[in-house]
């Protein structure tokens with residue numbers, strides 16, 4: 001008993017030390033997810049560098065972050081000085097860059113949130129592996145790609161894990177932490193402790209298709225696209241039915257527009273490659289048509305619905 005108490009005390013102390021160890025965070029990708037992750041990391045006291053290959057995307061992300069931090073501040077502190085201080089201190093911890101390699105030189109943790117494409121992610125991590133210090137932990141926010149397949153591009157399999165956040169990151173409380181068969185326990189403990197420091201509720205998961213949530217959630221979304229394609233009901237009635245019938249905050253088609261139709265499509269494509277025998281991830285023809293018509297969702301102003309005046313990346 002004393003032995004176990006001793007071990008528990010030691011592992012708690014180690015976890016606390018590791019949480020403290022992650023101070024400098026580099027987030028690669030400044031799209032919907034990268035901007036959200038960078039924002040919450042800055043809000044929770046980390047020194048953050050947010051990187052994107054596209055300087056225009058960085059500028060747009062900075063604007064979205066400023067708007068979102070103001071909403072968070074208003075909710076936490078109302079309108080007074082405390083809210084202003086929270087916003088200015090959070091923003092002062094956030095830097096931006098278009099140079100991924102230079103941005104990892106003093107990183108304790110790199111969280112990748114770029115386009116959902118295995119080849120692109122591997123190319124990025126292979127470059128970062130040569131530039132980052134030995135202690136730096138790498139994590140991917142991929143929705144669908146096996147973490148071990150991305151980690152193959154590096155020589156730090158023990159310091160590589162999955163950190164799957166949910167959209168919108170400043171609001172959604174959950175974080176899935178994924179440990180591959182090669183991820184060390186020290187790395188898993190460190191990213192878990194960091195996730196807690198980010199204010200998230202943590203669940204642990206093996207490196208399996210869609211982890212926990214997307215394994216259930218993406219097939220549900222695809223079923224709703226098929227309902228529309230089969231003209232079972234109008235888009236508005238499908239959304240209203242699910243929203244009120246299941247008490248969900250958004251209808252599935254509205255939510256698909258919010259998440260990014262291109263991202264959902266890429267998730268399905270990556271799944272088809274990695275797990276060809278799983279029928280639940282087959283791409284509905286309507287989703288293919290939406291991609292060919294460039295209907296990528298709210299972020300570009302058109303998806304299942306039109307959002308001329310509310311383009312997220314505008």
Ligand code: CAA
Nearest residue numbers: 068071072075143165166167168170171172214249250259
């Ligand atoms: N930043 C900061 N705060 C925000 C915010 C943002 N971007 N968006 C919403 N909020 C907060 C605000 O504080 C707001 O409170 P106030 O009214 O005080 O400002 C509160 O949330 C409610 O926001 P809204 O009134 O604008 O709208 P809403 O009530 O419809 O909530 C929503 C918006 C949070 C997005 C909600 O509709 C929702 O939860 N939708 C479902 C999202 C979801 O299912 N996400 C998971 C997707 S799966 C995934 O991410 C994984 C994957 O790999 C694909």
Ligand code: NAD
Nearest residue numbers: 029031032033052053054057113114115116142143167259
């Ligand atoms: P997004 O399209 O909004 O943003 C992707 C960003 O990555 C773009 O700004 C792009 O310029 C940048 N990028 C592309 N290649 C790059 C490179 N080599 N180096 C640096 N930047 C690069 O995508 P998103 O919705 O933020 O998704 C990002 C990741 O998060 C994907 O892996 C996705 O599956 C995952 N994810 C998405 C959601 C969601 O709801 N959208 C939820 C959870 C996880």
